[in-house]
Amino acid sequence: MTLSYRVLIALLTPLIFIYLWVRGARAPEYRKRWSERLALQTVPVQARDGIVIHCVSVGETVAARGLIEDILRSYPQLPVTLTAMTPTAAELAQKLFADRVYHYYLPIDTRGAMARFIEKFAPRCVLILETELWPNLLAEAKRHGAQVMLVNARLSAKSLRSYQRFSWLLGPIWSALDLVICQHVDSERRFQQLGVARERTVVRGNLKFDCQVPxxxxxxxxxxxxxxxxxxxxxxxxxxxxxxxxxxxxxxxxxxxxxxxxxxxxxxxxxxxxxxxxxxxxxxxxxxxxxxxxxxxxxxxxxxxxxxxxxxxxxxxxxxxxxxxxxxxxxxxxxxxxxxxxxxxxxxxxxxxxxxxxxxxxxxxxxxxxxxxxxxxxxxxxxxxxxxxxxxxxxxxxFAAEHGATARVLADIQGLFPPPNGQARTLKMILTSNPNAATEIWFDDNLATAVSDDYFAPSFWRQKGQIIGSATGRASAWFIQHQPQNMLLRHYYRGGLVGKFNRDRFAREAIVKSRAMAEFSLLLQLRELGLPVPQPIAARYQRAPIWGYRADILVAVIADSQDVFKLLLQRSLTAAEWQSVGATIRQLHQAGVYHSDLNCHNIMLDQAGKVWLVDFDKCGFRTEGEWQQANLQRLLRSLLKEQGKAEQSQQLFHWQQTTDWPHLLQGYEQA
CATH class of the missing domain: 3.40.50.2000 (Glycogen Phosphorylase B;)
Structure with missing residues (x-):
C-alpha cells in the first residue's frame, strides 16, 4: 500500500469509532468489542496457525456457509477463525458454527492493527469472500507467509473503474493474491485488467447457488x-x-x-x-x-x-x-x-x-x-x-445446473493449501494451563497429561528416581524416564557476556513469542513437514519477579542416538553418514528453516543411521538467501573448533576436513 493510504486510514480511524458510537445508539452491539477493532484482544493459542476466513457481513457468511462446513471437515487439525465487520455477521457466525470456529471482528486496516492481528493469529491461509480487500491486511498476511485467496470473487465494471481510479492510493494490492476464484468470466477478465496474473485466476461459479437447506x-x-x-x-x-x-x-x-x-x-x-x-x-x-x-x-x-x-x-x-x-x-x-x-x-x-x-x-x-x-x-x-x-x-x-461451486472452490483451496497429514499435531490440539498468575504451560496430552510446574523441576524427577542421564552444554539438560515417551528437560539460559550477570531472565514479550513457546510451536510445524526433529511435549513461560521471564521446554528423547560430536570422539563417520548429514541439512533449508546454532552438538544419528536435528531455540522460517551457506559455514567452524580443542587436550577427534566435509557437501548438493 502507499504512504498516502497509511496516512488516510490513520486519520479516518477516530471517525470510524465515532461512527460505531453513533450507530450503537440504535444497535448497542456496535459499542462492544472495540478492542478487536484495533486487534488488542487476547487470542487463545489454539486459534493460531490456522485458517482465517473473512466474511464482511451476513450475506457473505450465508454464501460461505457450505464452504466453511467443508473446510471444517477437510482441515480438522487446524483452527478456523471467521472475521466480519458487523455485529449481525458475528451473531450469525455464532449461531451457525458455535464453538467450532473462533470469531472476531477484522480490525481497522491500519498498519499497526493489522500487524497485531496477523501476529496473534499467525494464519497459514487467509480466505477473503467476494471483494473485501484491505491493503494492510494483504501486506501483513504476505509478510507472514500466509496463502491469500479471494473466494467467490466478483467485480463489476463500475468497481473496476473505481479500483483503477484509486490505484495511486491502494498501491499494488493485487500482487498479494495467490489465487482469485471468480464467480464468472466477466469478473475474471476484470481482475486480470487490474493486474492479477492470468495463471492466478479461475472461474468456479457462485457459492450462493449451492445454498443447501439442512x-x-x-x-x-x-x-x-x-x-x-x-x-x-x-x-x-x-x-x-x-x-x-x-x-x-x-x-x-x-x-x-x-x-x-x-x-x-x-x-x-x-x-x-x-x-x-x-x-x-x-x-x-x-x-x-x-x-x-x-x-x-x-x-x-x-x-x-x-x-x-x-x-x-x-x-x-x-x-x-x-x-x-x-x-x-x-x-x-x-x-x-x-x-x-x-x-x-x-x-x-x-x-x-x-x-x-x-x-x-x-x-x-x-x-x-x-x-x-x-x-x-x-x-x-x-x-x-x-x-x-x-x-x-x-x-x-x-438454477439446478449452477450447483457444485462449493466443491470446485474447495478443490482449488486444497490444491494451493493442502491439509496437514493425518498424524500431524498442531497448536489447535495443544492444551494450556495456568498454575498461577505468573505461569502458563502448553502441553500435548497425547504424551503427558496434567502437566504441572513440577514437570519442569529436575528435583521433582530426581526424587522419583526418573532422571536417567544429563547432557552438558551452556547448562545441564536432563533425560527423564517417562511413559509413553522419555523426555529431555531443558531450561533456557543466557549466553555471552550477558549470561555472566543474568543467567536465565529474558525481556518480557508476548507469551507466544517467548523462547520456549516459540520453539514448541516451531517443532510442531517442522514435524508436520516431515522433518527429523524432536517431538515437543510441554513448554513453560514463567514471569519473573520485577523484570523478565524464565522458560523451560520438554521434548521427546530421540531413542538410541548420539550427537555427531560424541560420535567423532569414538569413531570416524562413514562417507554415507556424512552424506546423510548433508542431505538432512538440505532438507531443512529447502523447507526454509533457519537453524540459528547449527553445530556438531545439535546433529544426532540414531542406530538406524537416521540423522536428526535438535535445539531450535531462536530458529524459524526464512526466504531463500545467503543464510543457507552461512548455516553450513557455522557447522564447519564448530567441527574445526572441536578438532582444535581435542588436539589441545590430546584427544582423538575423528574428523578430517579434506575428506569428510566434501562428503557432507555432496549429500547437501544431491538432496
Missing part, C-alpha cells in the same frame, strides 16, 4: 407449520420504508384470509423495535425472541433472532424478498429458491438483476410495485397453491 431445518419448519395449521407469508430482509407497505398489504389480505400469519424479518437488528412497534399499532404482534408460542389470535410475528431465515422460508407459503419495494437493490432470492418457496419481489432488484431476470424469464417470480399489487399477488397464490408450486419448481430447475 434436513433438520426442513423437519423443524414442517413440524412448526403443522402445529400452527395456518397459511404463512414471510417478508424477509425488509428495510425502512417497506414495512408500512407490507403492513398495508397484510391489512388487505386478512380481509380475505383472516387466519394468515405474517412474519416480518427486518434486515438490520437495530430496526427490530421500530418494526415491532409499527406492527403492534395495527395488529396483534408477537416477537420471536419472547419465546412465546404463536397463538391463533396472533397476526404478526417479528423474526428478531439471527440465523433463522432459512427456517422461515421453509415454513412459509409465500416469500417476499425485501429491499426491493424501495430503491435499495433487493436481496438474494436463492435461499427461498432452495426451500422451494414461491417468491414475490419489488422491482428494485438491481443488486441481483441477472438472477431476477432469469427468474422473470421462466415465470419463477412475481414482481410488484405497491401494497395493492403485493396483496393481490399473495392472495392469488394462497387461493391457487398449484401456481405457487409451479413457480417454485421452475425457479429451482432454472
Amino acid at each position: 434436513a433438520a431445518t426442513t423437519r423443524a419448519a414442517k413440524q412448526w407449520r403443522t402445529e400452527l395449521a395456518r397459511p404463512i407469508l414471510v417478508a424477509a430482509s425488509t428495510h425502512q420504508g417497506e414495512d408500512a407497505i407490507i403492513l398495508d398489504a397484510f391489512a388487505r389480505l386478512i380481509q380475505a384470509v383472516p387466519e394468515l400469519l405474517l412474519i416480518i424479518v427486518p434486515r438490520h437488528p437495530e430496526r427490530f423495535r421500530e418494526v415491532t412497534s409499527a406492527a403492534q399499532q395495527r395488529f396483534s404482534t408477537l416477537t420471536r425472541s419472547s419465546g412465546q408460542t404463536v397463538s391463533a389470535s396472533d397476526q404478526v410475528l417479528i423474526g428478531d433472532t439471527m440465523g433463522e431465515l432459512l427456517f422461515w422460508y421453509a415454513a412459509a407459503d409465500i416469500a417476499f424478498v425485501g429491499g426491493s419495494l424501495i430503491p435499495r437493490g433487493g436481496h438474494n432470492p436463492l435461499e427461498p429458491i432452495a426451500t422451494k418457496t414461491p417468491i414475490i419481489s419489488g422491482r428494485h432488484v438491481f443488486n441481483f438483476q441477472p438472477l431476477f431476470d432469469r427468474l422473470t424469464d421462466v415465470n419463477g417470480v412475481r414482481l410488484v410495485d405497491d401494497a395493492e399489487q403485493l396483496a393481490e399477488q399473495c392472495l392469488q397464490l394462497l387461493q391457487q397453491p398449484v401456481q405457487g408450486q409451479t413457480m417454485a419448481a421452475v425457479a429451482s430447475e432454472e
